[in-house]
Structures are given as C-alpha cells and as structure tokens.
Amino acid sequence: MADMIFVEDINFKMTAKGFLGKQMLDGGFGQFRDLLSWVCWKRGKYFAQVDHKYTSQICPECGTHTGKKELDQRVHVCDECGYQTSRDHASSRVILQRGLNNVVPMDCRERKLSGNGVLSGVLCLDKCRSRNVSA
Numbered sequence: 001m002a003d004m005i006f007v008e009d010i011n012f013k014m015t016a017k018g019f020l021g022k023q024m025l026d027g028g029f030g031q032f033r034d035l036l037s038w039v040c041w042k043r044g045k046y047f048a049q050v051d052h053k054y055t056s057q058i059c060p061e062c063g064t065h066t067g068k069k070e071l072d073q074r075v076h077v078c079d080e081c082g083y084q085t086s087r088d089h090a091s092s093r094v095i096l097q098r099g100l101n102n103v104v105p106m107d108c109r110e111r112k113l114s115g116n117g118v119l120s121g122v123l124c125l126d127k128c129r130s131r132n133v134s135a
C-alpha cells in the first residue's frame, strides 16, 4: 500500500444529478472513498482530498491547460510540450501534484513515493532549506 493517497473532492451526489446520472450513485464512488479514507486512517497512511477542477485538462508535465476532453477521449496529448499518456494517468499525476503541494511536512526525511518516482522529500527539503536560511 502507498504511504499517501490523494483523491478528488468530487461531490458525488451533485454529480449524480448531472450528466452521469444515477450510475454515479449505483457505482458506489462515495462509499468507496469513505472506505478508503477509513482504511488509510486505520493503517496510519496519509489520505487527503484535492480540488477536482480541471484535473483532466491540465498537462502534468508542463502545467498547460490543454482544454476540455470529451469522456470518450482517453488520451492526453499536450501541444505545448508534446507529452502524451493515457487520460487517467495524466489526471492522476495532476491529483498527486496537488496533493503533495498541500502536504505540510512533518519532518525532513527524504521519502520515496510509489508511482512516477516522485520524491515527496524534495518538496519537504526545499521547505527545510528556506527555514534554515531564515533562522
């Protein structure tokens, strides 16, 4: 299991009133998220929700807004930097970046996160460095 899990702060009840309709509620997305947060708490893992806006429209590589994707558009292609990956992988990277940006470092240990080889410690170390300089 990963040490940190970030999910989008989607209001499933509101979304169910929209274009995805009842399938959203039938799918039990809300229950899954509740369960996931409980399991994380139980296992001592970090769980947080992040802003869901534009997660499918931003390029995780360069941050450019690539525009709205239709639901059947499954590939992310960035005209700006040429980055190409599956739509879900692109949005999950945006969600991860948002989550990490919100994390307040508890210590300065360098830790590896699973997936994408992202180092949460890099953010953390930067904060420590600026703190040391000002102190």
Ligand SMILES: [Zn+2]
Residues within 6 Å of the ligand: 059, 060, 061, 062, 063, 064, 078, 079, 080, 081, 082, 083
């Ligand atoms: Zn890009």
